[in-house]
Amino acid sequence: MSIPRTSTREHILKRATMLFQGRGYNGFSFKDISAPMGIRNAAIHYHFPTKSDLCSAVITRYRDLLKSETGDFMKHGGSAKSQLEAYLAFIRHEILDARCMCPLTNVAVAMDTLPDEVRAQATMLSHDLLAYLTRVMELGREQGEFQFNCAAEQKALSVKATLQGAGQLARLMGPQVVDQVIDQIRSDLGL
Amino acid sequence: MSIPRTSTREHILKRATMLFQGRGYNGFSFKDISAPMGIRNAAIHYHFPTKSDLCSAVITRYRDLLKSETGDFMKHGGSAKSQLEAYLAFIRHEILDARCMCPLTNVAVAMDTLPDEVRAQATMLSHDLLAYLTRVMELGREQGEFQFNCAAEQKALSVKATLQGAGQLARLMGPQVVDQVIDQIRSDLGL
DNA sequence: CTCCAAACTTACTTATAAGTAAGTAACTTT
DNA sequence: AAAGTTACTTACTTATAAGTAAGTTTGGAG
Numbered sequence: 001m002s003i004p005r006t007s008t009r010e011h012i013l014k015r016a017t018m019l020f021q022g023r024g025y026n027g028f029s030f031k032d033i034s035a036p037m038g039i040r041n042a043a044i045h046y047h048f049p050t051k052s053d054l055c056s057a058v059i060t061r062y063r064d065l066l067k068s069e070t071g072d073f074m075k076h077g078g079s080a081k082s083q084l085e086a087y088l089a090f091i092r093h094e095i096l097d098a099r100c101m102c103p104l105t106n107v108a109v110a111m112d113t114l115p116d117e118v119r120a121q122a123t124m125l126s127h128d129l130l131a132y133l134t135r136v137m138e139l140g141r142e143q144g145e146f147q148f149n150c151a152a153e154q155k156a157l158s159v160k161a162t163l164q165g166a167g168q169l170a171r172l173m174g175p176q177v178v179d180q181v182i183d184q185i186r187s188d189l190g191l
Numbered sequence: 192m193s194i195p196r197t198s199t200r201e202h203i204l205k206r207a208t209m210l211f212q213g214r215g216y217n218g219f220s221f222k223d224i225s226a227p228m229g230i231r232n233a234a235i236h237y238h239f240p241t242k243s244d245l246c247s248a249v250i251t252r253y254r255d256l257l258k259s260e261t262g263d264f265m266k267h268g269g270s271a272k273s274q275l276e277a278y279l280a281f282i283r284h285e286i287l288d289a290r291c292m293c294p295l296t297n298v299a300v301a302m303d304t305l306p307d308e309v310r311a312q313a314t315m316l317s318h319d320l321l322a323y324l325t326r327v328m329e330l331g332r333e334q335g336e337f338q339f340n341c342a343a344e345q346k347a348l349s350v351k352a353t354l355q356g357a358g359q360l361a362r363l364m365g366p367q368v369v370d371q372v373i374d375q376i377r378s379d380l381g382l
Numbered sequence: 383c384t385c386c387a388a389a390c391t392t393a394c395t396t397a398t399a400a401g402t403a404a405g406t407a408a409c410t411t412t
Numbered sequence: 413a414a415a416g417t418t419a420c421t422t423a424c425t426t427a428t429a430a431g432t433a434a435g436t437t438t439g440g441a442g
Contacts, residue, residue, distance in 0.1 A: 026217035108359035158375035161356025168299035
C-alpha cells in the first residue's frame with residue numbers, strides 16, 4: 001500500500017459506526033466494511049481483534065463525542081433550551097441524513113445476542129445520555145424555559161424514549177414523522 | 192411422531208414470535224426454534240418455506256390479533272380511556288413479562304437487510320396501529336377524557352414513539368423505566 | 383387391506399460468518 | 413546497512429446459516 005496508511009483505522013470505525021447504527025450488530029459483517037474500502041477482512045481484525053472490540057469502540061467513540069459536546073454544559077450550565085435544540089438537531093440529522101439510529105436502539109434490540117463488553121458500553125452510554133438530558137431538564141425548569149411537573153429524571157427519560165421511537169417510526173412511515181414528534185416534545189415542555 | 196401433530200405449526204409460530212420480537216430478524220436462526228422443540232430445521236421449512244415467510248406470518252398474526260382486539264372499537268367507538276389503558280397494559284406486559292418489543296422496532300432496526308414481504312407487512316402494521324391510536328385520541332378528546340392541542344394523528348404518533356422507546360430503555364436501564372414513561376404519557380394527556 | 387397425503391426426518395448443498403497463522407512490503411530505529 | 417515494527421495480504425479453518433431433495437412414518441379414506 002501507499003496512500004493513506006494512518007487513516008485506515010478511522011475509516012473502519014466510521015463505516016462500522018454507520019453500519020452498526022444503521023443495521024444493528026447482527027445486521028452487518030466485516031465484508032460490508034472491507035469490500036467498499038478495498039481492503040481485506042484481516043485488516044479489520046488487525047485494528048480490532050473481534051467484532052465485539054469493533055462495536056465497543058463505536059459506542060465508546062459516541063460517548064466521547066457526547067462528552068466533548070456536553071462537557072461544558074455539564075460543568076457550568078448554560079441555556080437549557082439551546083442545549084435541547086442542539087440535541088434535537090443532532091438526532092434529527094442522524095435519522096434524516098445519516099439514516100441511522102442511536103446506538104442504544106440497536107443494542108437494546110439485540111441485547112441477548114451481544115458480547116458483554118458491548119452491552120456494558122451501551123449501559124454507560126445510556127446513563128451518560130440520561131444524566132445529560134436530566135441536567136438539561138432541571139436547568140430548563142429552573143430558568144423558566146421548560147414547564148413540567150414531574151421529576152427531571154422522568155421527563156428526560158420520556159423525551160429520550162420519544163426520540164428513540166421517532167427514529168423507528170420514521171423508517172416505517174416516512175421522514176415527516178420526525179418533525180411531528182419533535183414538535184410534540186417541544187409542545188409538552190411548554191415551548 | 193405421535194403426540195401433538197396438529198399444533199406444531201402454531202408452536203413454531205409462537206417461538207418465532209418470541210425470538211423475532213426479542214432479538215430481531217438477524218438475531219435468531221431456525222435452530223433456536225427447532226432445537227428446544229425437539230424437531231429438525233426442515234420441519235420448519237415444511238410449514239414456512241423461507242425465513243421471510245415465517246417472519247411475515249409473525250407480523251400478520253400480530254396484525255390479526257390487533258384487529259380482533261380493536262375491531263369493535265374501530266367500528267362503534269367506546270371509552271377511549273379504557274382503550275388506551277388496555278393498550279398500555281398490553282405493551283407493559285410485552286416489555287416486562289415477555290421481555291420483547293413491538294415488531295415495528297425490530298423491523299425498523301434491520302430495515303435494510305429485510306425481505307420485501309416482511310417490510311411490507313410491518314408497514315401495514317404501522318398504519319393499523321397508528322390508525323387505531325389516532326381513533327383513540329380523537330374520541331378521547333371528543334369525550335373530554337384526553338386533553339391535547341394538536342392533530343390526533345400527531346398525538347398518536349408521539350404516544351407510539353414514546354412507547355417504542357420505553358421498550359428499549361427498559362432493557363438498558365431497568366424495568367422501572369416503563370412505568371415512569373407510561374405515567375408521563377398519561378400526564379401529557381391530562382390524566 | 384391398500385393407497386395416499388400430511389407431517390415429518392435424514393442427509394446434503396451452498397453461502398457466509400468470525401477469526402487466525404504465516405508471510406510481506408515499507409517505514410523506523412539503531 | 414541490518415534489524416525490528418507497523419500495517420497490512422494471502423490463505424486457511426471452523427462454525428453456522430438458510431434452504432433442498434429424497435426418503436419414512438402415520439392416520440385416514442376408499
